[in-house]
Amino acid sequence: MSYNYKNQIFTLILTIAVIAGSTLTAGASSIAANFCDIENHWAKSYVEMVSKYNAVSGYPDGTFKPNDTIKRIEFIAIIVNSQGINLRSPLQGEYWGQPFIEAALEGGLILPNEYGNMDDATFNMNISREEMASIVVNAYINSGRLLDPIVLNAASSRLSDLGTVSPRYYENATASVALDFISGYPDGSFAPKQYASRAQAAVLSYKLLVKLGIITDDNLPLNIVLSKNKLIQGDVLKLSVYHADSPSELSLVQDLYSDFKWYHHDSVIQGVIPTNYSTAPGKHSLEFTHSETGVITTKTIEIVSRDFRVQKLTVDPSIESSTRNDEAYAEYSKYFNPSRESSSTTKYYSEPFVLPTIGRLSTEFGESRSVNGALTAYRHSGIDIAAPRGAEVLSTNRGRVTLAMPLILTGNTIVIDHGEGLFSVYFHLDKLNVAEGDIAERGQLIGTVGSTGFSTGPHLHFTMSYYQFNIEPGYVLYDRSITKDNYLGLMK
Ligand SMILES: [Zn+2]
Numbered sequence: 001m002s003y004n005y006k007n008q009i010f011t012l013i014l015t016i017a018v019i020a021g022s023t024l025t026a027g028a029s030s031i032a033a034n035f036c037d038i039e040n041h042w043a044k045s046y047v048e049m050v051s052k053y054n055a056v057s058g059y060p061d062g063t064f065k066p067n068d069t070i071k072r073i074e075f076i077a078i079i080v081n082s083q084g085i086n087l088r089s090p091l092q093g094e095y096w097g098q099p100f101i102e103a104a105l106e107g108g109l110i111l112p113n114e115y116g117n118m119d120d121a122t123f124n125m126n127i128s129r130e131e132m133a134s135i136v137v138n139a140y141i142n143s144g145r146l147l148d149p150i151v152l153n154a155a156s157s158r159l160s161d162l163g164t165v166s167p168r169y170y171e172n173a174t175a176s177v178a179l180d181f182i183s184g185y186p187d188g189s190f191a192p193k194q195y196a197s198r199a200q201a202a203v204l205s206y207k208l209l210v211k212l213g214i215i216t217d218d219n220l221p222l223n224i225v226l227s228k229n230k231l232i233q234g235d236v237l238k239l240s241v242y243h244a245d246s247p248s249e250l251s252l253v254q255d256l257y258s259d260f261k262w263y264h265h266d267s268v269i270q271g272v273i274p275t276n277y278s279t280a281p282g283k284h285s286l287e288f289t290h291s292e293t294g295v296i297t298t299k300t301i302e303i304v305s306r307d308f309r310v311q312k313l314t315v316d317p318s319i320e321s322s323t324r325n326d327e328a329y330a331e332y333s334k335y336f337n338p339s340r341e342s343s344s345t346t347k348y349y350s351e352p353f354v355l356p357t358i359g360r361l362s363t364e365f366g367e368s369r370s371v372n373g374a375l376t377a378y379r380h381s382g383i384d385i386a387a388p389r390g391a392e393v394l395s396t397n398r399g400r401v402t403l404a405m406p407l408i409l410t411g412n413t414i415v416i417d418h419g420e421g422l423f424s425v426y427f428h429l430d431k432l433n434v435a436e437g438d439i440a441e442r443g444q445l446i447g448t449v450g451s452t453g454f455s456t457g458p459h460l461h462f463t464m465s466y467y468q469f470n471i472e473p474g475y476v477l478y479d480r481s482i483t484k485d486n487y488l489g490l491m492k
Contacts (some may be wrong), residue, residue: 033057035064040229042268043199045220045243046206053214055082055205056198066199072115073097073123075132075201076104079139082205083107084214095120109138130169130192133176136204140179143212151178160188181207219243222290224297233281233306234365234472234481237273244269244290253287256303259467263345263420272421274466277366277379281305306481308366311380315371315456328408328454336413339403340468344419349397353477354443356394356426357460359387361487365472381470382425382463383482389430389458391449395440396424396464396477404432410461411452416440422476427461428452 033051035058038044043066050056056078058064077100080087085107087099101123104110114131115122141147155178156162165173173190176182181204184190209215220243227238237256244250247262247269254260257273273286281303288297363384369376395416402423403415412429430450440446451458464473474482478490 033064035062037063038066040225041066041199042223042225042240042242043202044225045223047199047202049215049220050078050082050202050205050209053082053084053209055209056202064198066197066202068198069126069195070198070201071124072127072131073100074198075127075135075196076100076109076123078201078205079109079135079208080104080107082208082214083139083143083212095123097123104135107139108142109135126195128193129182129190129196130165130173132196132201132204133182133192134169134172136181136208137172137175137179139208140181140211141175145211147175147178154178158188159184159190161190161192165190165192179211222288222293222295222297224288224299226286226299226301228301230302230304231275232304232481233279233308234276235475236466236471237275237301239271239273239286241269241288242267245292249291251289251291253289254284256284257466257469259421259469261421272466274469274471275303276470276472277306277308279303306366308368308379309364310375311363311367311369313369313371313456315454317372325408331407332409335403335405335407336410336415337468339415340417340423340425340465343417343421343423343467344400347419347422348399348439349418349442351397351442353397354394355385355477355491356396356424356446356462357385357387357391357449358491359385359391359449359459361482361484362386362459364483365470365474365481381465382427382461383473384459384461386457386459387449389448389450391458391460392445393426393429393447393449393460395434395442395444395446396462396473397442399424399440401434401436401438401440401446404434404436404438406432407453409454411455412447412450413453414446416446421466423463423465423467424473425461425463425465427463428455428459430458 035047038047047056047064047066077097080100080103085103087103090096090099105112152174156174159177162170169192173192177184177190210218222244223242225240231237241250247264250262250269252260254273256275256279260271260273262269262271283300283302286299286301361383363380365380365383367380369378397418399416399418401414402417403413405413407413410427412432414426414429414432414434416424418424426447428450429447429452431448434440434446449458449460462473464471464476472481474480482490
């Protein structure tokens with residue numbers, strides 16, 4: 001018997017088996033497993049939903065390890081389980097995956113020579129995106145579903161790197177995108193050789209269960225993900241909400257940041273809560289209400305106090321009187337304050353932030369100051385980088401210039417809006433190379449280091465803020481504070 005003939009028979013048998021299995025599985029949903037490591041993971045709702053259908057399982061220690069890469073055999077097991085196929089019992093001392101491999105071969109999910117050497121070691125290797133796409137599309141087609149050639153064509157013209165897909169996976173890779181099992185990346189690439197995570201595998205299992213009609217109510221519960229549970233004063237908390245339709249369905253009660261706004265991205269709603277020296281250390285609660293369902297979710301975060309430095313500053317009394325006076329403050333309020341009041345509703349940038357100039361860190365973020373012996377209420381809004389006069393100052397990222405002008409207090413001053421409330425600020429510049437309204441590219445020369453305004457020598461004062469709320473710039477650039485102890489390493 002030729003192999004193809006044999007395979008067709010298996011496919012026929014499996015199609016019947018799958019349909020029968022589906023019916024059984026549909027009524028067989030149980031309680032979702034309670035994995036201990038997915039509480040703050042984007043895929044939480046998917047993992048819990050498919051675990052109800054016994055499509056995924058975790059480890060004996062109660063973890064799911066969502067970010068781990070997934071092995072071929074683990075993915076095969078997930079898809080076999082998603083189809084609700086009854087397996088034969090494993091034999092004593094047998095490789096645990098063997099019954100799944102047999103089911104996958106019988107079901108036409110994989111070919112007998114799929115991975116070359118079909119031994120245990122081969123099945124324990126990480127699965128690539130193209131291999132995954134092939135299995136899930138086979139599962140779909142072998143359940144009797146058809147592919148629309150028009151949709152298939154549209155998908156192949158959308159992908160930029162189909163040429164790098166192995167020829168034998170070409171059709172199924174295209175189909176996986178056409179069927180929305182796998183989405184291409186924003187740049188149009190499919191990245192066929194890239195490994196997938198266990199979380200991504202759970203999403204594929206979910207999509208298959210929906211398409212096979214096993215999951216009928218595809219409204220996943222709201223999943224609220226916090227970037228951190230514990231923040232040092234000056235850090236930024238990022239909130240991501242999955243499976244909500246619109247920001248208008250969400251309300252958030254919290255006492256950390258009064259200008260909080262939601263931003264709607266492709267499939268996720270996000271917001272940012274900045275903290276700084278004015279944020280009270282201790283526990284703070286975030287209470288989310290989903291108006292669609294009335295479900296209230298409360299999360300708690302902890303703010304850890306930072307030991308801010310106190311700077312003793314001596315300033316020439318004549319410079320002080322000419323720069324720190326009522327006229328200077330009035331001018332600052334008139335021009336500087338409005339420059340951070342409104343922000344683009346979309347981000348101008350997509351790449352990481354860069355340090356605007358290299359030099360010696362002379363003042364940390366949040367330092368308090370005593371000027372000429374008297375302690376002031378002032379807190380340092382950014383970092384000071386001492387550098388020679390004329391040294392280049394670069395835009396920390398792409399954005400729109402909302403202020404570029406000389407001010408008595410802060411000298412030649414630039415403010416850049418990066419979108420969604422994030423701003424960067426540059427003080428005491430010698431020269432200004434941009435004008436209000438310009439788009440500054442990431443790393444573009446925007447001015448030079450100087451000592452204009454209230455300044456004791458050439459340096460760049462660099463602030464980052466959410467609207468007018470100043471944050472530690474280090475958290476935007478390096479996900480940690482920039483301090484006198486670590487700046488040399490960070491500035492490399
Ligand atoms: Zn400064």
